[in-house]
Amino acid sequence: MNLSKFGEKFTRGAGITKLMDDLGSAMAGGDMLMLGGGNPAHIPDVQDRFRRRMEAILAEPRGFETMIGNYDGSRGNEAFMDALAEMLRETFGWDVTAKNIALTNGSQNAFFCLFNLFAGEMPDGSKKKILFPLTPEYIGYADAGLTDDFFAARRPSIEMLDGRLFKYHVNFDELEVGDDIGAICVSRPTNPTGNVLTDAEMLHLDAIAQDKGIPFIIDNAYGTPFPDIIYTEARPLWNENTVVCMSLSKFGLPNLRTGIVIASEEIAAAIGDINGVMNLAPGGAGSRLAIDMVKSGEIIEISQNIIQPFYHRKALRALEQFDAALGDVPCKIHKPEGALFLWLWFQELPCTSKELYERLKARNTLVVPGDYFFPGLENEYWQHKFECVRVTYAQDDDAVAEGVKVIADEVRRLYG
Numbered sequence: 001m002n003l004s005k006f007g008e009k010f011t012r013g014a015g016i017t018k019l020m021d022d023l024g025s026a027m028a029g030g031d032m033l034m035l036g037g038g039n040p041a042h043i044p045d046v047q048d049r050f051r052r053r054m055e056a057i058l059a060e061p062r063g064f065e066t067m068i069g070n071y072d073g074s075r076g077n078e079a080f081m082d083a084l085a086e087m088l089r090e091t092f093g094w095d096v097t098a099k100n101i102a103l104t105n106g107s108q109n110a111f112f113c114l115f116n117l118f119a120g121e122m123p124d125g126s127k128k129k130i131l132f133p134l135t136p137e138y139i140g141y142a143d144a145g146l147t148d149d150f151f152a153a154r155r156p157s158i159e160m161l162d163g164r165l166f167k168y169h170v171n172f173d174e175l176e177v178g179d180d181i182g183a184i185c186v187s188r189p190t191n192p193t194g195n196v197l198t199d200a201e202m203l204h205l206d207a208i209a210q211d212k213g214i215p216f217i218i219d220n221a222y223g224t225p226f227p228d229i230i231y232t233e234a235r236p237l238w239n240e241n242t243v244v245c246m247s248l249s250k251f252g253l254p255n256l257r258t259g260i261v262i263a264s265e266e267i268a269a270a271i272g273d274i275n276g277v278m279n280l281a282p283g284g285a286g287s288r289l290a291i292d293m294v295k296s297g298e299i300i301e302i303s304q305n306i307i308q309p310f311y312h313r314k315a316l317r318a319l320e321q322f323d324a325a326l327g328d329v330p331c332k333i334h335k336p337e338g339a340l341f342l343w344l345w346f347q348e349l350p351c352t353s354k355e356l357y358e359r360l361k362a363r364n365t366l367v368v369p370g371d372y373f374f375p376g377l378e379n380e381y382w383q384h385k386f387e388c389v390r391v392t393y394a395q396d397d398d399a400v401a402e403g404v405k406v407i408a409d410e411v412r413r414l415y416g
Ligand SMILES: Cc1ncc(COP(=O)(O)O)c(C=O)c1O
Pocket: 038, 105, 106, 107, 108, 109, 138, 140, 187, 190, 191, 219, 221, 246, 247, 248, 249, 254, 257, 258, 259
C-alpha cells in the first residue's frame, strides 16, 4: 500500500489507538482486570435516568423517527445549543449564546480540529505549535497534529505533600511562550493525574494567552458543570479568548460521541465548517437524549449528587487500598482531585513503565504506562516519564481491589 505522509502518520500505531484496542478487548469480556482505559463506570442510577429519557423519546409522536432520521446542522442540534447556552449564562454568568457553541463527534474530534486550526503550517509559511504548559497531559492529544513536531511541552514543578501524595504545578519560572506557539492547552481535571490546576494557575495562563493573542484551550471533559468529577474547589473559566471543551462521555454517554466546544463565535463557526467537510454534521443522539436534562437542570443535579460522590468514594477507596498494599514500596501518588485516575510514581523503578505494563498484562491486569502522557516531550529525556503508570478506578470495586493487589505484588518483586 502506497501511503501519503498523512497515511503514514496516522497508521503508525498511536498510543491512543493501542489504548482503545486494549480497552475494547477487555470490555468485550474475559477475565482482564481493567484498570487501563478511560471508560466511565456504568452507574445504575444514572443509567436509569437515561433509560427513562429514552423511553420518553420513544413515546413522543415522531420522537424516535426524528432522533434517528434527521441530520442536524454542521454545528450540531440548535435547540440543544440554545438550552446549553442558557444554562451556562444562568449557572456561571458566561456571556454566551448558541452561536458560541459547536458540537463534535466526541471532544477527541474537537481537539483534532482545534489543534490543527491554530498550529502547523501558517499561511505565511511559519510553523506554530500547541503548548502544554504542564505535562503529563492527556494521551489522546499526542498524535492529533497533521504535521510532525507539532507540540511543545513543559515539565511541571513537583510539590511533595503529606504521606504518599504529591501534586504537579505549572512551572511559570520556565514557561516562556514564544511566537512559535499557536495556542495553549490544559486538561482540568487532568487526565492522567487527577490534578486540578488551581484558579491562580488558570488565571495566570489565561493572562499569558491574552497577552500573546493566542487561544487558551481548556479541556473540561471531567469538569463542571457536568460531569463535575472534581473533588476540590475550582472556579470555571470562560472568556472570548478561551475555548472550553466539554463532553457527554464521562456523564455516562461515551458511545453517543458528543463533544461540545464553547468559544468565540468565530471559532465555533470554524468548528462547524470543519464538521461540514469531515462529518456533514455531528451525530445528534447524545444532544437529543440530554436536551431535557439540560433544560431542567437535571444534568447538574445528576452530576453533583450521583456522579461526583460515586467517583470520589472510589478514588478514596483505591487510594487507601494502594497505601495499605504498597507499604514501604517507594511509590508516590498524585493527589486525586478529579477525573477517574490515580497516577502512581514509582521512584527509581527498576524497569521502564512499559515493561511494568507488560508484566501486569501477563497477569491479566491492565494499566497504562506513563510515558505515553508526555506529548511534546518525546525528544526530552526525563527519567520521571518512565517511572509512572495510570490506574483507572472507574470499574467495579472488586476488580479495582484485585488489580491493586496484583500491581503492589508485582512492584514488590521488581524492587526485590
Ligand atoms: C482529558 C480528556 N479529554 C478528552 C477526552 C475525549 O473524550 P470524548 O471524545 O469521549 O469526549 C478524554 C477521554 O477520555 C479525556 O480523558
